[in-house]
Amino acid sequence: MQMTRRQALTLVAATVATPALSAPRRISLRPEAVETTVVGRRLPMLAFNGQVPGPEIRLRQGNAAHIRLDNGLDDGALVHWHGLRVPNRMDGVNVLTQDVVIPGESFDYRFDVPVAGTYWYHSHYLSYEQVSRGLFGAFIVEERDPPEVDHDITVQLFDMLLDADGQPDDSFDPSQFATAGRLGNVKLAILSRDRVRLGDRLRLRFINPSIDRIYRLELSGLDGRIVALDGMPLEAPQALGPIVLAPGQRCDVIADVTGDVTLRDTYYGADDLLGRIALDGERPRSRADIPRLPANRVAQPGRPAAVAMLDLQGGAGAPAHPGTGTWALNDTSGLPAEPLLSVRRGTTVRIEIVNQTNFPHVMHLHGHHFYEITQKGQFGPKRDSTLLAEGETRSIIAVLDNPGRWMLHCHMLSHQADGMATWLAVS
The missing domain is CATH 2.60.40.420 (Cupredoxins -  blue copper proteins)
Structure with missing residues (x-):
């Protein structure tokens, strides 16, 4: 058994x-x-x-x-x-x-x-x-004043691991917890609407609730822009290219329909159809530019008053660490007794994240958003989850202005369950 x-x-x-x-x-x-x-x-x-x-x-x-x-x-x-x-x-x-x-x-x-x-x-x-x-x-x-679109469509990406009988596979395989995670053998996009008109303007809200799978979305039949990441509007909408979404991440797109809309996943070398939005009629395409979403009022960072290092450790092929689980953060598996940072409300902090493992991880901070810092040292987009490839290092800057004890963990949930979790304290 x-x-x-x-x-x-x-x-x-x-x-x-x-x-x-x-x-x-x-x-x-x-x-x-x-x-x-x-x-x-x-x-x-x-x-x-x-x-x-x-x-x-x-x-x-x-x-x-x-x-x-x-x-x-x-x-x-x-x-x-x-x-x-x-x-x-x-x-x-x-x-x-x-x-x-x-x-x-x-x-x-x-x-x-x-x-x-x-x-x-x-x-x-x-x-x-x-x-x-x-x-x-x-x-x-x-939004109090949302952008004008014909349809606001939610798209949730989901994968499942089924056994040989086509039922959910509940067996425990240790190798899944030590590698890229528990990846399903069936995946799909669950859409709140599956028919639109040629020429319609859509707002597509992509959400990745899969526990471990990263997607690289290739969209066809759309002409538009990426307008938000992880719920936060972009100061300048981005060109609509492939969209990489790690577990927990989101992306908003506003686009005009130019043909049958298809969603394909090309991550891990795949080319899999996840979903389709079919055409049902036609209307004149809007001549208005793709709008920028209204900015959310969030605290702006000052000079970091506290800095922390966060080493991601463990997994197959990595050096041993002192933690008790397969994975660890700063030599500890699971929530440590002391927080990674303990600061007063309103403090700007910088966290240097170093992925010492052979696998990607997506680090999610509860209760706050943060800025990803680019390789040129500039502020990137505001997010609540940041994806690091194997061996990658990234800095994030956050204003910790929401009091409490906040979890910071890998949102590849198999990795979190076996060690990748810590916390921040805001007084």
């Missing part, structure tokens, strides 16, 4: 209190085991409100949310609001922010959404297992 991933890797929890917000929009999310159709097959999955992905949450910028998690699983549950600037006790992270919600119990997440953009939500308890089985969904915060 093979060991399951849950038996192989376990996580623990801590405590939380909740605040009250006025006039929130009330939403219910119930994770439960279901049988549903995915990739053309009836499969046993985990789902929010009976569907995979979970229901899309849409709020207008400046609104408040009251989201009740009602645990219908036979296991613990937590929800993390990926990329959203929420109070620390609402962040949904065991160990750092709250107790795991036990079966049959509920928890109320309450927060406002002052920053527009494309975000998502997902399980943050046994997440390498629960997310891979379907516990994720889109969270869209619409």
Whole structure:
């Protein structure tokens, strides 16, 4: 009998209190085991409100949310609001922010959404297992003055590992946790709309909730620009070329339809069709330029008052490290007793990330966005997750202005589960 991933890797929890917000929009999310159709097959999955992905949450910028998690699983549950600037006790992270919600119990997440953009939500308890089985969904915060488009389409990239019988493969393979991760043998793009007119102007919100897979999206049938990364508008929209999305990352595109729209993945040397948007009619193409999204009001960095080094270690073919897991950050596997940085609210910090491993990693910071620093020392785009190739070094600069204990981890969830996690403290 093979060991399951849950038996192989376990996580623990801590405590939380909740605040009250006025006039929130009330939403219910119930994770439960279901049988549903995915990739053309009836499969046993985990789902929010009976569907995979979970229901899309849409709020207008400046609104408040009251989201009740009602645990219908036979296991613990937590929800993390990926990329959203929420109070620390609402962040949904065991160990750092709250107790795991036990079966049959509920928890109320309450927060406002002052920053527009494309975000998502997902399980943050046994997440390498629960997310891979379907516990994720889109969270869209619409601008107060959104750009004019004909259709606003959410695209979620998903892969699954199926066994020889075409069922979810729950076996534990240690090699998956020591290499590029648990990559599925079936992958697809789940679109909120699959028919448009020739000449329509689209806003496409790409989200990668796959637990370990990196995609390189090649789009055809579109003429447009990349307007946002990880929910944050670009100061200058970029040319629409191949889009690399690591787990957890997002990208917004505004483009005009010039033909049948296809989405292909060409990462890892592949050339796989993920999805298609078919043509159904025609309209005159807009003569207006692709607009720049309105900027989000976020703190601007000053001179860094604190600097930290973060060494990514471990995995197949790498030197040994003192950590207890396959992977480690600064010689420690899992959350250390002391934070990587402990600073006062509003401090600008610089983190030098060095990937000493033979595999790519995507480092995600909770509760904040940061600037990627280019090789020329200039500020790149604002993101909440940064992808590093094997052997690569990157600096990020962040204003830590959201108080609490914030996780910083590899969002290749197999790597996080076996060691790649640390945290920052903001007082």
